[in-house]
Amino acid sequence: MKHLSLQDNFKYKEYWRKAGLKKYYGQIFVDLVKQHNPKNFLEIxxxxxxxxxxxxxxxxLINNKDFFYLGIDLFEDFHEAISNEVVPEFLVKKQNFSNPLKSLVYNFLLKEKLNSLTSVSKFLKKFQNNIELKKGNSLNILPKTDLKIFDMIFVDGGHSYETVKFELDIIFKSIKDNCLVVCDDYSLQEATGIKKAIDETVRENLCEFKVVANRFACLRKK
Ligand SMILES: C[S@@+](CC[C@H](N)C(=O)[O-])C[C@H]1O[C@@H](n2cnc3c(N)ncnc32)[C@H](O)[C@@H]1O
Structure with a gap:
């Protein structure tokens, strides 16, 4: 009988915060990460x-503590970059929670903006020696980042055609051959520019391409 390792058993957790993926898609996403076994990971x-x-x-777990995670986000200043950006509903509103207890805790007791750099740094503190968080626009940060080191990249920042195409152009110019690029929201009706940017990238770079769970577009150089 095959022994399951700790990472085989790994289950996605929601951590009582707001999240982009939630349980069902979160588990599908961590299963993709498990299959690819990356050491260095970039999330936009x-x-x-x-x-x-x-x-x-x-x-x-996968790398016996030796890994690197880089996260890029505008964090609490996301308003600065979104004049022509498609913005998910949960970012437009104030920090509203469907659970009133979360609202009480985060808005009134802790007065903590969960998408602020301070809050995310605190939340990831146990990995502080393995991670870097860069605050700013991906359009400025990506061209200055060494993308060759990454084994897996999750593209889940701006949702406009222009932003995603710009990001994917830089990524496919710079990554190593076996890097897996996963883009969220491929089939999202409110942001069809994402699909357009991905389809063009696949054609221009003759990528290996598949869509998982009608949501995650997985691209890799052939
Ligand atoms: C859908 S959320 C990401 C969800 C997250 N990946 C998760 O799984 O929970 C999109 C994020 O992208 C950020 N963002 C949007 N446009 C950006 C840009 N041009 N540069 C950097 N971050 C951006 C927003 O501030 C927001 O936090």
Whole structure:
């Protein structure tokens, strides 16, 4: 009988924060990470850090503590970059929670903005020696980042055609051959520019391409 390792058994956790993926898609995403076994991981669009925390917990197990996670986000200043950006509903509103207890705790007791750099840094503190969080626009940060080191990249920042195409152009110019690039929201009706940017990238770079769970577009150089 095959023994399951700790990472085989790894389950996605929600951590009582707001999250982009939530349980069902979160588990599908961590299963993709497990299959690819990365050591160095880049996430564009960290939000409150729930995917980041799950990825770091998993990379810690896979690599026996030796891994690197880089997260890029505008964090609490996301308004600065969104004049022509498609913004998910949960970012437009104030920090509203469907659970009133969360609202009481985060808005009134802790007065903590969950998508702030301070809050996410605190949430990821146990991995502080393995991670870096860069606050700013991916369009400025990506061209100055060494992308060759990454084994897996999760593209989940801006949702406009222009932003995603710019990011994917830089990524495919710079990554190593076996890097897996996963883009969220491939089929999202409110942001069809994402699909357009991905489809063009696949054609231009003759990528290996598949869509998982009608949501995650997985691209790799052939
Ligand atoms: C959908 S959320 C990310 C969700 C996160 N990946 C998760 O799984 O929970 C999108 C994030 O991208 C950030 N963002 C949007 N446009 C950006 C840009 N041009 N540069 C950097 N971050 C950006 C927003 O601030 C927001 O936190």
């Amino acid at each position: 669009g960290v939000f409150t850090g729930v995917t980041a925390r799950n990825v770091c917990e998993l990379l810690y």
